[in-house]
Amino acid sequence: MISEEQQDQAALYVLGLLEPDEAAAFESELGANAELRDIARELREAAGGVALTAPSRMPPASLKQRIMREIAMKTKEPAPMPRQRAPLGWIPWAIAAALAVFCGLLALDRVRLERELADIRAADPLMQTTFFALAPSAPAPADAKATVAWQPGRQSGVIRISNLPAAQPGKDYQLWAVDAEHKDPISAGIIRVDKNGVAQVRFTPVEKAEHVKAFAISLEREGGVPKKEGPILLVGTT
Amino acid sequence: MVEETAQQIADREMILRIGRGDQTAFSALYDRLSGPLYSLALKMLGDASDAQDALQEVFVQIWSRARTYDREKSSVFSWAVLLTRSRVIDRLRARGRRLRVVGGSTADEDERAEATYASTLETASDTVNRNDEAARVRSLLNNLPSEQREAIELAFFGHLTHHEIAAQLGQPLGTVKARIRRGLLKLREQLRT
Numbered sequence: 544m545i546s547e548e549q550q551d552q553a554a555l556y557v558l559g560l561l562e563p564d565e566a567a568a569f570e571s572e573l574g575a576n577a578e579l580r581d582i583a584r585e586l587r588e589a590a591g592g593v594a595l596t597a598p599s600r601m602p603p604a605s606l607k608q609r610i611m612r613e614i615a616m617k618t619k620e621p622a623p624m625p626r627q628r629a630p631l632g633w634i635p636w637a638i639a640a641a642l643a644v645f646c647g648l649l650a651l652d653r654v655r656l657e658r659e660l661a662d663i664r665a666a667d668p669l670m671q672t673t674f675f676a677l678a679p680s681a682p683a684p685a686d687a688k689a690t691v692a693w694q695p696g697r698q699s700g701v702i703r704i705s706n707l708p709a710a711q712p713g714k715d716y717q718l719w720a721v722d723a724e725h726k727d728p729i730s731a732g733i734i735r736v737d738k739n740g741v742a743q744v745r746f747t748p749v750e751k752a753e754h755v756k757a758f759a760i761s762l763e764r765e766g767g768v769p770k771k772e773g774p775i776l777l778v779g780t781t
Numbered sequence: 782m783v784e785e786t787a788q789q790i791a792d793r794e795m796i797l798r799i800g801r802g803d804q805t806a807f808s809a810l811y812d813r814l815s816g817p818l819y820s821l822a823l824k825m826l827g828d829a830s831d832a833q834d835a836l837q838e839v840f841v842q843i844w845s846r847a848r849t850y851d852r853e854k855s856s857v858f859s860w861a862v863l864l865t866r867s868r869v870i871d872r873l874r875a876r877g878r879r880l881r882v883v884g885g886s887t888a889d890e891d892e893r894a895e896a897t898y899a900s901t902l903e904t905a906s907d908t909v910n911r912n913d914e915a916a917r918v919r920s921l922l923n924n925l926p927s928e929q930r931e932a933i934e935l936a937f938f939g940h941l942t943h944h945e946i947a948a949q950l951g952q953p954l955g956t957v958k959a960r961i962r963r964g965l966l967k968l969r970e971q972l973r974t
Contacts, residue, residue: 547959554962558936559867560943584855586962589969591859593937594817594866595915596922597824601816606833610840611808617844618802697874735948745942 545578553579557586671696675758677779683707687740689777691758698751702758704734704742707776710762717763718746719771723754733767734760756780785856792857793850800847807844814858815840817915818865825869825938835872839865870940921971929964936961 549572555561556569573580677689687707693700702718710716715735719728729748736742759778761771785793792813798806818839822832842864850860922930928950935946947957 547962550966551955551958551962554965555936555943555958557863557965558961559863559870560936562942580853584853585969586965587855587859587863589965589972590937591856591862592918592968592972593922593933594821594862595918597817597820597938599816599915600820600823602819602833602836606836607808607811607815610811610837611804613837613841614804614807614844617841618804699874733948735951737954742944742948744944744948 545576545582549579550582553583554586557583557590673755673781675779675781677758677760677777679777680775682774683776687777689758689760689779691779693755693758695753695755699745699747700731701743701745702734704736704760704777705740707736707740707742707760709736709738709740713765714762714773715765715767716760716776717767717771717773718744719759719761720748720752720755721757721759722752723756725750725752728759728771730767730769731758785852789856789858793852796843796847796850796857799844800850807840810843810857811840814861817858818861821862821865822869825866825940826872831872835865835868838868842868866937873940918968918972921968924971925964925967929960929967932957932960933964933968 552561552565552569556566556573561569573583671694673693673695675691675693677691679685679687684706687705689702689704689707691700691702707716715733718731718734720731721728729750729752731746731748732744734742734744734746757778757780759775761775762773764772792810795806795810795813799810815836819832819836822835822839823829826832826835839861843861850857854860855863922933925933932946932950935941935949936943939946941949943954943957943961946961947954950957952960
């Protein structure tokens with residue numbers, strides 16, 4: 544029997560909305576639960592259907608030519624067989640040719656693997672992430688805190704807040720990126736904490752912020768403001 | 782055992798042939814899928830040139846990953862849709878741009894896009910069939926309770942995390958998760974009838 548919570552996780556999983564650790568945990572659960580796999584497949588089919596609601600458009604014909612050319616380049620032509628001169632006399636030559644091809648493929652594979660390794664290193668999120676610890680300033684509670692994981696290359700980050708009570712009616716908390724190349728802090732969106740004073744939100748600043756020195760959270764009018772007006776509650780640098 | 786429609790079986794056979802290096806099958810699958818996949822990419826990216834680049838990446842991935850396709854996980858169509866969505870999201874992250882989503886492309890984008898939508902590759906019957914299916918899905922989606930439809934659209938086209946969707950809708954996280962799940966399951970049930 545699949546619980547509603549498992550179904551919820553399955554729906555988020557097929558849409559790619561789970562955090563990496565949640566997704567890994569769900570995948571191991573999927574591996575051991577055939578009924579859950581069936582639900583996940585049903586949900587994937589429904590998600591696939593949602594794509595059909597996008598306004599119908601066709602790509603230009605030239606795109607197919609471009610793609611077919613790329614595919615053709617990726618397809619290796621089979622090596623021509625050597626002409627048979629004498630019964631079985633071709634065998635040593637075929638072995639030598641096969642070894643040569645094999646060595647060539649190994650060399651190519653090594654180059655490809657080295658490139659992939661370089662890509663993976665470049666793509667490693669941890670190697671591109673800067674962490675900011677935000678500490679409270681009055682009037683925030685003394686135990687309020689927040690941590691920001693910021694990826695300048697992707698211009699996105701995740702903030703986790705704890706022990707910050709919900710903003711009073713008519714107010715919202717707003718996140719700001721303090722960037723060396725911008726005169727004013729750049730808004731990174733509204734953040735709402737839950738009843739336990741916790742929030743975990745992915746954000747993207749409204750303007751490019753390549754030299755972020757600090758992040759701050761202020762209390763603003765409901766819905767947020769384009770330029771900081773209210774008091775700073777949490778602020779922190781790397 | 783997974784139940785398949787005739788179209789899904791035909792798609793699967795094409796993928797098997799593509800896995801063996803059959804360019805004719807690849808060309809046929811391109812003709813069948815490029816319209817919906819391009820429409821999805823264009824809606825999420827809002828830029829025709831970007832959408833074409835994304836589509837090229839997707840089809841090259843289909844070519845190289847055809848042998849890894851698993852019919853137990855999804856139909857070929859859904860596999861390709863989720864592959865496209867994933868590539869588009871990677872592009873959006875890379876360019877660090879805020880999404881323009883859900884409400885459809887703007888009039889300006891439509892004008893630019895119209896100039897390039899010149900493909901005559903798909904057959905008339907494919908177009909009619911796809912448009913019929915799209916109209917049916919759109920109608921089914923519109924028949925969902927508005928809060929379920931809104932949550933699904935934000936999750937699918939908006940690339941917002943469930944936390945962000947909850948924040949945007951001003952609803953508890955559990956409520957948002959349940960709306961997405963109920964909406965998707967209801968949509969799936971209706972699609973099968």
